[in-house]
Amino acid sequence: xRMAATAKSDLAALRKKTGYSxxxxxxxxSENNNNLGEAEVWLKKQAQAQGWAKAQKLQGRNTSxxxxxxxxxxxxxxxxxxxxETDFVARNEKFQSILDNLAKTCLTLSPPANTxxxxxxxxxxxxxxxxxxxxxGSSLADLVALNIGQIGENMAIGxxxxxxxVSGLNLSGFAHPATETGFSNLLCGRYAAVMVYAHVExxxxxxxxDLDIEKIPSQICQHIIGMNPTCVKNPDDKENSLLNQTxxxxxxxxxxxxxxxxxxxIVDFIRREIGRSN
Numbered sequence: 001x002r003m004a005a006t007a008k009s010d011l012a013a014l015r016k017k018t019g020y021s022x023x024x025x026x027x028x029x030s031e032n033n034n035n036l037g038e039a040e041v042w043l044k045k046q047a048q049a050q051g052w053a054k055a056q057k058l059q060g061r062n063t064s065x066x067x068x069x070x071x072x073x074x075x076x077x078x079x080x081x082x083x084x085e086t087d088f089v090a091r092n093e094k095f096q097s098i099l100d101n102l103a104k105t106c107l108t109l110s111p112p113a114n115t116x117x118x119x120x121x122x123x124x125x126x127x128x129x130x131x132x133x134x135x136x137g138s139s140l141a142d143l144v145a146l147n148i149g150q151i152g153e154n155m156a157i158g159x160x161x162x163x164x165x166v167s168g169l170n171l172s173g174f175a176h177p178a179t180e181t182g183f184s185n186l187l188c189g190r191y192a193a194v195m196v197y198a199h200v201e202x203x204x205x206x207x208x209x210d211l212d213i214e215k216i217p218s219q220i221c222q223h224i225i226g227m228n229p230t231c232v233k234n235p236d237d238k239e240n241s242l243l244n245q246t247x248x249x250x251x252x253x254x255x256x257x258x259x260x261x262x263x264x265x266i267v268d269f270i271r272r273e274i275g276r277s278n
Contacts, residue, residue: 010036018043020052051149058154065090066158066274070173070187070194071103075165077173077194078106079272080129081158082144089153093182098140098147100183102157105132105140111162118169119196119268124160163270165196172197172217176225190274193224196267203260208250216262220255223248224271232266242266 014025014036020043028046032038046052066083067090080102082095089095106129111122130141144155165171175189195217207213220242229242233256238244243256243266250258259266 010034010039014039014043019056024052051145051147054149054152055145055154058148061085061154063154063156064275066155067096067099067179067188067190068175068192068272068274069096069099069103070175070189070192071100071107071185072171072173072194073107073185075167075169075171076107077163077171078103078160079163079192079194079270080106080160081272081274083156083158083275085153089151089155091179092151094147094151095155096179096181096183096186096188098143098155099188100181100186101134101143102129102140102160103186105129105134106160106162109162111164118166120162120164121268121270122162122164124162126157126159129157129160158275161270161272163194163196165267169196169198169267170217171195172221174218174221174225176222191225191272193221193269193271195221195224195269198265198267200263200265202263205257205261207258207261208252211250211258213262216258216264219249220258220264220266221269223255224269228271229269232268242269 010029011025014028015022018040028039028043032042063083063085065085065087066081069080071078080099082099082102084090084095106124111120130139132140134140134143140157144157148155171194173187173194175187175192177189179188181188197217224242226248227245229245230240233241233243245255247253247255247258
């Protein structure tokens with residue numbers, strides 16, 4: 001009992017002195033035979049190597065740049081946000097790798113079930129996302145801290161948005177300005193949009209020849225980014241209704257006329273931009 005009390009006291013002392021998490025302090029003591037002094041030295045070395053010391057040092061620096069990451073898997077989509085200090089770092093492959101991890105990890109979550117709705121949307125706080133675990137058992141916060149040490153610039157996880165559609169509906173997405181990544185299921189940009197839609201019978205008016213029917217869903221997402229509608233359709237607010245707006249890619253059509261010609265029924269959509277919560 002006395003040994004357990006001493007170990008608990010050392011753990012509390014180490015955590016208070018260094019400010020690191022309980023799990024990290026436990027590991028430091030375990031690696032150094034519960035020697036408080038040696039554990040502190042080891043912890044500082046490890047923290048330096050993994051970026052925690054750098055992360056704490058840079059914590060207060062402004063992170064006004066960054067990217068949104070959009071990933072779609074079946075009837076589910078995740079839009080995640082990672083902020084940094086400069087646009088240069090946002091184009092870094094390591095930065096985009098973190099964004100890919102954020103999106104993949106968020107896609108493992110399920111929004112609260114709502115049997116009455118065709119589409120369920122949920123916002124996930126940055127604190128909640130930070131604690132999510134990745135493949136090696138570390139947290140997303142650990143991953144960001146490690147890369148802060150390697151890249152040398154402050155980074156911060158932003159809020160995420162999950163979209164879940166019922167079976168039978170389709171999802172399409174677009175990010176702007178499109179940032180090339182080496183990740184097959186990740187779209188990156190400062191703006192992102194997801195549209196949930198169904199295939200329906202085409203209307204009597206044919207689609208203009210210069211429009212490719214396969215690209216229409218992603219082009220409507222591009223329109224959503226550019227024109228910033230607030231609803232699918234509202235008779236009292238036609239200006240901000242998506243279906244009433246003139247289509248960005250072909251001003252001879254409204255979005256509603258385009259959807260009729262393409263055999264698309266828009267169920268819902270979401271639009272995000274960097275630095276602004278949904």
